[in-house]
Amino acid sequence: MLPVSEATRRRIKVSLSKRVIFAGQGYNTKNFFHRDSVAVFPELKLSFNRIKKSGNSSICLYFAKLCGYGDFDTPEDLKDRLLRPGLMSLPQLVELRSYHSLVVVRDPFERALSAFLDKVGGGVVPRFAGYAGYGQANPDGFVHFLRQVAENREDLNRHFWPQTRLMYKPVKSFSLVARLENLPEELPPFIRKISGIQVDGESFKSPHPVERRQKNKITAAKEKLNMFYGPAAVDLVRRIYRDDFAQLGYSNDLTG
Structure with a gap:
């Protein structure tokens, strides 16, 4: 018998997940x-x-x-340790059906600005140099960036996708859809429910210390909303992230 290639195994795994294991659950297998x-x-x-x-x-x-x-020096180090569906066996995927599911979402106005400041406006991540507003961390640069995002929605880095487009199943199917700003209140009871572990919500009030050590990673977007958002930026974010506002329950009024 000829050996099965890794690519073939993946195709079989994806196909069985879509047609059998998670059939009828609306999974986005990509x-x-x-x-x-x-x-x-x-x-x-x-x-x-x-x-x-x-x-x-x-x-x-x-x-x-x-x-x-254990401990990790950077978030990238952790990525290599994490288990993900592509690394799981078929029996493990079947067991996954009994797991709880979590997604954490963020106010679209804050998220759009944070993505711009982190990846584009700072002008320090070369692979984003092709985006309008690169190295232009000011309101004009932000508007230029948003206009490009609005015009090229299908050809964007995933950091700029709507949150609902990044989900692997429908919003209502998750055990918990938590808001980033409410993590100290929402995550501890959820963790206690699924594992019996007691955690202090205070730890979720700010980014993890490993993240805080990453240069330019923390953008403090919430404190900069009034500085960067004029009428044009507000209108663009409303249009680009229309589905997020609708499905995640965030107000599309910047002051709301």
Whole structure:
């Protein structure tokens, strides 16, 4: 018998997941099997849908600590340790059906500005140099960036996708859809429910210390909203992230 290639194994795994294991559950298998989309914590019986620029690295670091994975110097180091669906066997994927699921979301106004400041406006990440507003961390640069995002929605880095487009299943299907700004209140009872572990909500009030050590990683976008948002930027974010406002329950009024 000829050996089965890794690519063939993956295709079989994706096909069985879509047609059998998670059939009828509305899974987006492209997101589910994307390397950076889902982190699985068997110790917590938890599947965590990672949403870029919504605190996902910090949350993974906190969960890794709860699971006893040890310490990591950078969020990238942790990524190599995380279990994800593409690395799981078919029996493990079947077991995943009984796991709790979590996604953490963020106010679209804050998230859009944070993504711009982190990846584009600072002008320090060369692979984003092709975006309008690169190295122009001011309101004009932000508007130029948003206009490009609005005009090229299908050809964007995932940091700039709507949050709902990054989810591997429908919003209402998650065990918990937590808001980044409410983590200290929402995560401790959820963790206690799924694992029996008591955690202090205070730790979720700020990014993980490993994240805070990363230069330019913390953008403090919430404190800069009034500085960067004029009528044009507000209108563009409303249009680009229309589905996020509708499905995640955030107000599309910047002052709301």
